[in-house]
Amino acid sequence: MQLNDAVTGLVIVIFALAEIAYSTTFPSLHGQAYGPSLFPILIGCGLLACGLALIARGLRERRSAGAENAPWLQWGDWAQDPATRINMMLVPGVLIAYILLSDFVGFIPLAIILLSLLLYRLGSSLGASLLYAVVVTIVLQLLFSRVLLVPLPEGIASTLFR
Amino acid sequence: MDTFLQALMLVLDVKVLGVMLASALFGLFVGSIPGLTATMAAALLIPFTFFMEPVPAIAAIVTTVAMAIFAGDIPGALLRIPGTPASAAYCDEAYAMTRKGQAETALGISLVCSAIGGILGAAVLTLTAPVLAEFAIKFSSFEYFWLACLGLSCAVVVSSGSTLKGFVSLLIGLFIATIGIDVTAGHPRFTFGSVEMMGGISFIPAMIGMFAISEVMRYVAAPGSQQAAPQQPIRNVFKGIGSILSRYKLNVARGGVIGAVVGILPGAGADIAAWIAFAMSKRFSREPEKFGTGHVEGLVDSGTANNAGVAGAWIPALVFGIPGDSITAIVIGVLYMKGMNPGPTVFMNQPELINAVFIVFFLANVALIPLGFMAIRLSRRILHVPRKVLIPIILMFCVVGAFAINNTVFGISVMLVMGVLAYIMESNGFPVAPTILGIVLGTMLESNFMSSMIKADGEFSGFFSRPIAATLGVLVIVIWLIPLVKLLVGLVRKPQASQS
Numbered sequence: 001m002q003l004n005d006a007v008t009g010l011v012i013v014i015f016a017l018a019e020i021a022y023s024t025t026f027p028s029l030h031g032q033a034y035g036p037s038l039f040p041i042l043i044g045c046g047l048l049a050c051g052l053a054l055i056a057r058g059l060r061e062r063r064s065a066g067a068e069n070a071p072w073l074q075w076g077d078w079a080q081d082p083a084t085r086i087n088m089m090l091v092p093g094v095l096i097a098y099i100l101l102s103d104f105v106g107f108i109p110l111a112i113i114l115l116s117l118l119l120y121r122l123g124s125s126l127g128a129s130l131l132y133a134v135v136v137t138i139v140l141q142l143l144f145s146r147v148l149l150v151p152l153p154e155g156i157a158s159t160l161f162r
Numbered sequence: 163m164d165t166f167l168q169a170l171m172l173v174l175d176v177k178v179l180g181v182m183l184a185s186a187l188f189g190l191f192v193g194s195i196p197g198l199t200a201t202m203a204a205a206l207l208i209p210f211t212f213f214m215e216p217v218p219a220i221a222a223i224v225t226t227v228a229m230a231i232f233a234g235d236i237p238g239a240l241l242r243i244p245g246t247p248a249s250a251a252y253c254d255e256a257y258a259m260t261r262k263g264q265a266e267t268a269l270g271i272s273l274v275c276s277a278i279g280g281i282l283g284a285a286v287l288t289l290t291a292p293v294l295a296e297f298a299i300k301f302s303s304f305e306y307f308w309l310a311c312l313g314l315s316c317a318v319v320v321s322s323g324s325t326l327k328g329f330v331s332l333l334i335g336l337f338i339a340t341i342g343i344d345v346t347a348g349h350p351r352f353t354f355g356s357v358e359m360m361g362g363i364s365f366i367p368a369m370i371g372m373f374a375i376s377e378v379m380r381y382v383a384a385p386g387s388q389q390a391a392p393q394q395p396i397r398n399v400f401k402g403i404g405s406i407l408s409r410y411k412l413n414v415a416r417g418g419v420i421g422a423v424v425g426i427l428p429g430a431g432a433d434i435a436a437w438i439a440f441a442m443s444k445r446f447s448r449e450p451e452k453f454g455t456g457h458v459e460g461l462v463d464s465g466t467a468n469n470a471g472v473a474g475a476w477i478p479a480l481v482f483g484i485p486g487d488s489i490t491a492i493v494i495g496v497l498y499m500k501g502m503n504p505g506p507t508v509f510m511n512q513p514e515l516i517n518a519v520f521i522v523f524f525l526a527n528v529a530l531i532p533l534g535f536m537a538i539r540l541s542r543r544i545l546h547v548p549r550k551v552l553i554p555i556i557l558m559f560c561v562v563g564a565f566a567i568n569n570t571v572f573g574i575s576v577m578l579v580m581g582v583l584a585y586i587m588e589s590n591g592f593p594v595a596p597t598i599l600g601i602v603l604g605t606m607l608e609s610n611f612m613s614s615m616i617k618a619d620g621e622f623s624g625f626f627s628r629p630i631a632a633t634l635g636v637l638v639i640v641i642w643l644i645p646l647v648k649l650l651v652g653l654v655r656k657p658q659a660s661q662s
Contacts, residue, residue, distance in 0.1 A: 036351060088382055091557065122382070123550045
């Protein structure tokens with residue numbers, strides 16, 4: 001995803017203004033000139049200045065290169081191809097699905113489903129995807145749960161086998 | 163001597179050596195697969211180091227990175243795709259040698275120079291770090307404040323790409339560091355009522371996100387086709403290496419020095435060291451016209467420099483707690499988690515631990531020769547491993563790893579946000595390294611500033627009241643003025659140029 005510098009700059013400026021405004025609500029220390037708000041405000045000011053400089057640079061670039069019609073936002077090559085577009089959404093999608101569902105579904109079933117989905121979408125055959133997914137999930141479960149003693153979520157699977 | 167023996171005992175332990183061997187194989191594998199970087203290898207290791215004692219944890223990271231930086235040369239020479247960014251500088255040159263039928267020599271020189279560079283870097287680390295630490299023990303919050311400033315400024319100046327974007331990247335990192343309970347007043351900042359945010363953005367999931375998730379996204383966006391390695395016999399890679407090394411022994415020394423020095427600079431690591439060393443090699447070569455046609459000289463310089471840079475980066479990390487590159491930033495995060503705050507006091511209180519780090523460095527680089535040789539022999543098979551299978555596995559591994567640090571899914575959320583952020587930043591030319599340094603140094607900067615202010619009773623002159631602090635302060639201000647001076651000079655020159 002390629003953004004014109006002016007667009008990036010605008011986003012940064014808006015963020016910086018919001019951050020500074022919020023930081024001024026922090027309480028100050030008694031008898032101390034500088035409190036918890038000092039650093040966030042300084043950072044905000046820095047971002048504000050950089051954002052403005054980026055806007056200036058982006059606008060100048062558009063004017064100088066005869067690129068008046070250049071797009072403000074250019075999606076990468078991946079957006080041209082519908083399959084890649086779906087895959088690109090799938091990466092954050094898989095993570096969000098894990099964050100939301102892992103406690104309820106449990107690590108083993110969820111990891112198998114998500115892994116085989118990803119493997120299949122990236123070009124493995126259905127059978128291979130399932131096989132790899134099952135093997136990797138079992139290895140991860142043994143490694144983290146048994147060896148490193150990480151309490152991976154058990155979810156509904158634990159009640160099924162009890 | 164006593165502490166040295168103690169350190170030797172710590173390292174020569176079956177468990178530590180086993181961990182080193184496993185990490186070596188892991189590093190060689192990750193490094194030789196294009197698209198998987200040495201930093202990513204270190205980030206993927208953290209969940210394991212989390213459960214280890216300090217010595218094996220450090221040994222694992224040192225070994226993995228040393229191996230991965232070398233292994234990046236393998237696909238560089240055989241496919242013209244650098245396995246890690248540190249091999250990018252000379253991958254064209256190495257590939258040109260392969261096309262001339264000299265793949266054996268190219269890989270052999272890469273391997274031997276990597277090992278020599280690593281050992282040179284380790285020697286610089288061993289000799290300078292304790293001296294610096296003795297000096298640094300006298301530092302107070304004033305000096306640390308300026309040091310943090312110096313590290314951050316350096317990260318912006320040396321980062322690749324535009325200085326402005328580097329600065330934005332740094333400020334993003336500093337902002338992330340302010341999230342959570344603040345150091346002086348205990349006021350929750352930017353937590354929006356979330357209890358998990360109060361502890362701040364956990365560093366490790368953030369790292370895994372920025373280095374592994376962003377890499378996964380980059381692969382998914384542009385999978386590309388997997389090339390097969392050329393069918394060239396690679397048997398005795400050590401043939402003729404001796405004569406090349408004796409002819410270019412000055413290049414080896416120069417590469418080692420450049421690597422170590424660039425490594426020390428915060429924000430610049432092995433990749434920048436390799437670029438500079440390659441450029442220097444070409445500039446001072448007696449036969450610069452041969453560069454680009456498959457000439458071994460540049461390989462000697464930059465192959466040495468990138469491995470020396472890996473060790474150089476540990477000097478500021480161990481002595482001041484200021485990371486020299488992204489990998490040592492991860493190391494500092496790991497050390498903090500173990501309750502070990504890197505700094506001069508570690509040199510005084512646990513000298514055996516510091517000595518163990520030095521020994522591990524030497525050991526890893528010596529072991530690089532046989533293990534690297536094995537990796538070269540197996541390279542065709544390693545390059546054959548399908549990435550379409552590897553990438554989903556890495557993603558799932560990251561999920562479990564980010565979860566394992568605090569046993570909450572909050573870590574996975576942090577990883578996701580930072581991964582997407584790093585991906586967007588990199589595709590728009592914002593370097594990521596300054597963000598990492600901002601996250602690591604933000605808290606240090608603020609707490610040292612606040613305690614200095616309290617000590618100096620709110621007087622800014624306090625920051626220049628001690629001789630070392632004053633020197634560092636002036637140095638920082640000079641560095642800050644460089645871009646301004648450049649800008650002014652440019653403004654003055656421009657009208658003159660148009661007149662003439």
